[in-house]
């Protein structure tokens with residue numbers, strides 16, 4: 001375990017998208033739905049959740065308890081939470097798969113109802129955790145075409161979209177392949193292509209890197225970041241992999257026992273040890289090293305990416321060298 005960690009980190013560092021820049025925002029934990037870099041935005045949120053509660057039959061506690069949050073066009077948002085925190089339940093509310101016990105979910109300002117649920121599903125596409133729940137057609141081409149055909153698009157348009165989506169995920173040439181003969185990582189890419197082909201404004205990904213090796217995981221994250229940067233698609237993903245969050249997300253929501261515990265930039269969230277302990281999350285590995293250095297009495301600021309860690313270590317070394325020269 002300890003031997004493989006540095007290798008994994010170096011692969012992730014080399015292959016992940018650059019760290020998002022320009023994050024600002026107030027302290028976390030005070031007003032969860034209003035923190036992070038969306039502070040001050042006046043446009044209509046692409047997704048807005050108001051006082052959402054969900055309860056599964058025969059369970060006493062709410063799986064979601066008075067969730068309030070807003071997601072704005074073009075954002076990259078990560079949802080963190082331990083097993084059973086409510087992430088998948090939350091996602092299933094975003095395109096009307098589940099119905100609220102109380103509260104409401106608005107897509108582009110419109111409450112999801114039976115009447116507009118199709119329109120909402122055109123706006124918000126969900127990539128489920130297990131591609132076997134989503135990739136069901138006998139061939140890759142048919143699977144990716146399924147959504148566009150259901151949208152009533154012409155044969156030419158469907159063909160064009162399938163080609164485009166498979167190119168985007170790097171699976172051109174796989175059209176005739178049977179999905180059940182593909183690897184887990186390739187199936188995940190087929191599932192993403194199927195959603196991309198419907199050209200949604202928001203893509204929600206439940207644990208997109210679960211079960212993938214570090215290279216496949218980095219590839220999926222790079223792909224979805226590209227979708228955000230080049231196509232302007234709003235991204236919302238859940239993950240247990242806190243190491244990748246600073247490279248991907250501009251804003252982080254923390255769920256715990258069905259409640260929105262906090263929202264903020266990755267720097268804010270990962271500089272709040274009490275919050276992380278409470279939500280059963282951990283620091284990114286890079287930050288753990290800085291925490292240890294601090295405990296040793298070294299004057300460092302906690303960093304959460306390899307690049308900022310390098311800069312901080314160089315700063316400390318240079319400062320120590322200067323002190324030594326002056327003696």
Ligand SMILES: Nc1ncnc2c1ncn2[C@@H]1O[C@H](COP(=O)(O)OP(=O)(O)OP(=O)(O)O)[C@@H](O)[C@H]1O
Pocket residue numbers: 056057059063081082083084085086087088089090
């Ligand atoms: N279909 C269901 N019927 C009854 N209870 C459910 C159902 N789905 C989820 N739950 C319960 O709701 C709670 C939230 O589950 P959910 O799957 O949303 O959590 P999660 O954060 O996605 O977890 P994980 O990280 O393990 O995927 C859990 O207590 C879970 O046992």
